[in-house]
Amino acid sequence: MKGLYCQQNDGSDQVKFVIQERNVPSCLNSHQVKVQVKACALSPVDTKLLEDLKLSRDLVPIGREISGVVLQVGPKVTFFRPDDEVVGILPLDADLSGLCDVVLIHEHHLVPKPEKVGWVEAAGAIRDGVQSYTALHSLGRVAAGHTLLVLDGASPFGMMTIQVAHYHGVKVLATALSLQDQQLLEQLRPSVGEHTGEGKARIIGVWDGKVDLVEACMEETGGLGVDLIIDNGVRLYEEDPTGRNMVPHKHDLISVLGVGGHWVTTEHNLQLDPPDSHSLFLRGASLSFLNEDVWVASGSNQGKYLHILRDVVDKLSTGTLRLQMEKPVPFYEAAVSMEMVQARQVRKRLVVQL
Incomplete structure (x- = not known):
């Protein structure tokens, strides 16, 4: 199954993005969910963070903010059933790119996608929403x-x-x-x-x-x-x-x-x-x-994290939050688009529609 991956050049900070074939495991773990990806947002890769967390590897999966349909659930999954529409963020140590047709993800990294919210809008807004909530409420204690x-x-x-x-x-x-x-x-x-x-x-x-x-x-x-x-x-x-x-x-x-x-x-x-x-x-x-990835780097506040995810998509559904994004791009343009995102040449959010 094709996906987009980041390859870091030896001894330099330069990276290149390549399309690679990867196999999806046929067996699900107890709490894993198999999701058919409908849209995936592109965000810059923080290679320094991955290095600090000992998560560096030859090929780093690209695309973590996804929306899609549940195809299959593990034996102990209680939050979702097949055919549910979901949105979430893949963990930092995910093996598969979010641009693969199908990904495996723990149920505690997903929330239901409201019917009124489109695939592209959901994937494009979820990361900025988590970052904003983290800055304003978890850190800033705004009132x-x-x-x-x-x-x-x-x-x-x-x-x-x-x-x-x-x-x-x-x-x-x-x-x-x-x-x-x-x-x-x-x-x-x-x-x-x-x-x-x-x-x-x-x-x-x-x-x-x-x-x-x-x-x-x-x-x-x-x-x-x-x-x-x-x-x-x-x-x-x-x-x-x-x-x-x-x-x-x-x-x-x-x-x-x-x-x-x-x-x-x-x-x-x-x-x-x-x-x-x-x-x-x-x-x-x-x-x-502000490090919004701290939620997926530690499971100690998983309940708060899921509450933030759900609140973001709920406010998207009611129109309280609106997303500023570029026109969705097809998969074959993902590598070129990701180069622009990594170089900070894109001001609006870029989403790949699968």
Whole structure:
């Protein structure tokens, strides 16, 4: 059975994506479910994380966010029956690519797919939904009336976070990296510029050289600072050699935090200098690292994880959450599409329709 796999070149960070044939085991374990895949979303492969978890191998399966139909269940499976429609995320140590026609997955990594939610939409939204819930609730402990700053609000993760936050009555500030991003955020419903609680939120167009992030946030919060920051990368140095000049500097983010505020970062290499730590201390503020894969790396909170998965698809069903994605691509374009995703050349979510 054909699937897409990642092959890492020896001694380099470069990877290539290849189509490989793999056999699907004929016998199911006690709690395994055999799923016929209908759609699979493409997300960048974190080779460093796999290496840290001792999960590196010659061929890493590509495509973990899937939706499909249950074909067969193991003898001890209680959640599903054949012909059920499901959506879920394959674990980090999965042997089969999510782009295979059929995959085997433990029942505790799946939830029922509502009838109103399409295959492509379900697969495309599930990862960003889990990431947003993890950042806002598990780490940020956000509550109604809080003020949230979302960096790169027009990214798939950013837009999902904005929608989840609005649902819970949070005031949202969001940065836009380009004029196109700003226009996209202005069209988002409920709009970033609309808030039923305390006044109107604001889109901060950092693409405009005249706009200062710290001044804009302080103006919006009356000089008190924001309660929660969720970034999509952060600049560690004043002069960034990678050209990420529109990515905020770590000092700016600390400067906009209010007393008792919380910063959730996706920057796994974040380093804080003593003055930065002292500034956090003076604010009584805290910092968390966002790793959405922690749910599948440990089974200690499996119940919470399943609750998050179910809540995401339920809100997709009611229209509370909407997905920004590219047009679905066929399987024969998966390798080329994955190269673009890995190189961060695609702004919207890419989903392969099988």
